[in-house]
Amino acid sequence: MDKPYGEEKTQSPTPDFEALSHNVAKFIEGAGKAAAAYLKPVQEGKTLSEPPADASEAIKSLSRVAEVWMTDPQKSLEAQTRLGTQFMNLWASTLKRAQGEPVEPVAEPEPKDNRFKDPEWSENPIFDFLKQAYLISSRWAEDLVENAEGLDERTRHKAQFYLKQLSSALSPSNFLLTNPELIRETLRENGANLVRGVTMLAEDIEAGGGELKIRQSDPSNFRIGVNIANTPGKVIFRNDLIELIQYAPTTEKVLKRPLLIVPPWINKFYILDLNPEKSFIRWAVAQGLTVFCISWVNPAEQHAEKGFEHYMRDGIFSALEAIEQATGEKKVTAIGYCVGGTLLATTLAYMAAKRDKRIDSATLFTAQVDFTHAGDLKVFADEQEVQSLEASMKKRGYLEGSRMANAFNMLRPTDLIWPYVVNVYMKGKAPLPFDLLYWNADSTRMPAANHAYYLRNCYLENKLAQGEMELAGVKLDLKKVKVPIFNLATKEDHIAPARSVFVGSKAFGGPVHYVLAGSGHIAGVVNPPSKPKYQFWTGGAVEGELEDWVKQATETAGSWWPYWFEWIKAQAPKMVAAREPGGGKLEALCDAPGTYVLAKS
Missing domain, CATH: 3.40.50.1820 (Alpha/Beta hydrolase fold, catalytic domain)
Structure with missing residues (x-):
């Protein structure tokens, strides 16, 4: 049976506030270095790479989906009612849980979804609510795109792709204050994890010439012709x-x-x-x-x-x-x-x-x-x-090689982008050496x-x-x-x-x-x-x-x-x-x- 609302199974540590304050200051300093790395090409008289047209394309595609639904007020109302009903069910489930009653989740992650593996996503009612609210909203949006009648298939395909990018980015697992594991880690380390993370962020922006080149592997462990690509x-x-x-x-x-x-x-x-x-x-x-x-x-x-x-x-x-x-x-x-x-x-x-x-x-x-x-x-x-x-x-x-590398990463954002953003730049953990990801980053x-x-x-x-x-x-x-x-x-x-x-x-x-x-x-x-x-x-x-x-x-x-x-x-x-x-x-x-x-x- 679930514990009553507010009684957590996983206790967050009490931070050393002096150390935390010191690390917050170092984090701000590191953020400044990251911003400087981003602006360095401009200061040297170079132009930043032209921004891709992804944002405008995403807006156009998703706006077209919205137009399709809004042209039929009855179906639009039905869609909004479905979303409202699911949230009412979630509220009711959360209230029952707060009173100590056993409840079944309204929405559960897919078995292969590693974003919500930490036990506190289920044990803590607040984080469980955030998780389920996110799953309900993202799946509802996916259904809207899939069932938009009269939408040409190319627009539908683009809308599905950009919705995947958007929903992956907005997952509560990606943000410090809505990820129980990140909160626990930050308190345990008095913010030292954030200092390490922002340091690597600055390094990776500088390595990308003003653009973030996400660190997916430790490149120092590989030498081409020595321990990789070394068949005689x-x-x-x-x-x-x-x-x-x-x-x-x-x-x-x-x-x-x-x-x-x-x-x-x-x-x-x-x-x-x-x-x-x-x-x-x-x-x-x-x-x-x-x-x-x-x-x-x-x-x-x-x-x-x-x-x-x-x-x-x-x-x-x-x-x-x-x-x-x-x-x-x-x-x-x-x-x-x-x-x-x-x-x-x-x-x-x-x-x-x-x-x-x-x-x-x-x-x-x-x-x-x-x-x-x-x-x-x-x-x-x-x-x-x-x-x-x-x-x-x-x-x-x-x-530029980075353009294709980013495109390939966008095909699987929940596997190839956001886990590294969380683990490297928030948890401050340098990635393990992995030959496949080293090759993946060695773009042409x-x-x-x-x-x-x-x-x-x-x-x-x-x-x-x-x-x-x-x-x-x-x-x-x-x-x-x-x-x-x-x-x-x-x-x-x-x-x-x-x-x-x-x-x-x-x-x-x-x-x-x-x-x-x-x-x-x-x-x-x-x-x-x-x-x-x-x-x-x-x-x-x-x-x-x-x-x-x-x-x-x-x-x-x-x-x-x-x-x-x-x-x-x-x-x-x-x-x-x-x-x-x-x-x-x-x-x-x-x-x-x-x-x-x-x-x-």
């Missing part, structure tokens, strides 16, 4: 867009057909080489594959005009030519991850038109070719947003021409799937792509939704093997056999709807990596003696992971 190999080719890494073999025999990995340029390639236990690259080498991986340059002003054609010619085609010189092999199997997969598919369509058969099969990791159901990132890709972005990129020649810039082409042709106009995309004067038709394709999607992907990848599988003209892995865009891919966390599903032909495919699919526990390797091996099982990097016509230029990966944004 050599850079065997370099131009102004790529370094090509060939990894050292660990088996006496290898498959004759080499493997080329085309990673996304939105982030750095070492997501596939985080550490020895998680490294897909190291594992692939151990299976007897001769692995080559592109490391994209972190572009600057001089790369402004590098577009999709350059990334195809100076990226994939240059890599194919280098692989032939290094191994003597004219044909490869290729992997494309995320936007690297979109580029690979685009390149395959171009090669099909030119009867170029150097890529004998392809694997796509969470990559889209049809952007009809492209998920929340489509929020940033309407005509007005793209025009604004193009104008901004034209001034610098590239898109994007050339203006490349990014504009990608947004317009893929997200905005969906030209690749419709057979209307042109590249280097060639109209691209994915139906002409006949090579076998292993198309990996992940079940909880917010960037390349499983449904989007499934629909895209139908665009190719050859055999497509669709595989659905558990988890999301990163964890679903980086799921090594030595420490498998998730499962995967395999099934028949890509027909009908994804839901129907899943119902008849076979679920397998563990990593999909061995399953993929058997698919690779079955296509070209011939083995040859292992090849050492630099052993062919191309001499090694430097050790892996090379120099391009070291450049910071």
